[in-house]
Amino acid sequence: SAGYGRLIWRDGVFMPWEEATVHISSVGHASVSAAFEGVHAYWSSTRQTLHGFRLREHMQRLLDSLRMSWLESEFDADALVGATVELLASWQATGKDLHIRPWGFAAGTHRQQMVPRGTPAEIAIETWEFESKLGQGRTCTLAVSSWPRFNPGASPASMKVFSNYHNGRLGTIDARARGADWPVFLNASGHVTESSGACVALVRRGRLITPPLSDGVLDSITRRTVVQLAREELGIDVETRPVERTELYLAEEVFLMGTSAEVLPAVEVDGFPVGDGRTAGEVTRAIESRYHDTVRAVTGDHDAWLTPVHLG
């Protein structure tokens, strides 16, 4: 065997990681137009299998990002899901949780800055182990970024393209320089948008509040999940509405949500303690616990969200 996780799926072919290279001349222009996804597959001890979590929706979002980037994919969402399940099958025996990175970029070497519309996309899928932090009492601190969020009218937040992450990186470095873990970005109207790689939610007077997509927020699959679990399974009222910076300072609870962040409670924003300033609040803990049980297929009726990996 080539070893767990050492395979890359590339345009329909499984190949050893070492062989999945592109020429140096392609890197710059390919990066400008590249779109990607981050997906998790969680091991379920109840069902003794890995499940891709909302895998098809992530693949559809990748195809949507490529479409908006004027790149043509020869693969549909089902083909990308099928390829991922095969990659996951090579990990199944390890019982590990996997991070899945599907991405696409302009195929070939381009010597003009503006890669034209209709350029074929090359698509690759990579997998690696990650350690879930759900249910381990993990927390973070936040700082409002001194860099405002990029204008979604100029570069849509709904496109998960690498070029949107330059702003995220500047804000992350800025937050760290001020002693916080993650940034929170405001848009030109001063509304809270999102973090560099996760969405933001807060709890005020027992209600869960998250900024609307129209303020410049990625249509996060974790956000969709959290909103649905809160509303339908935990009986929490949810509001999607613009959020002012100062509400972060007054909120009972604040947390980040995203595939990699999972549900990550914040205990401080700009130096203001959130709740007791040390531990997650009650609503966040309930959501984190329900999210854990959902992705690991412990509770609930979420088979539509779970793509199992059957041992051949």
Ligand code: PMP
């Ligand atoms: N916002 C940004 C900027 C992100 O990069 C991510 C991670 N993909 C998210 C939000 C969360 O999205 P998802 O829940 O789909 O992972």
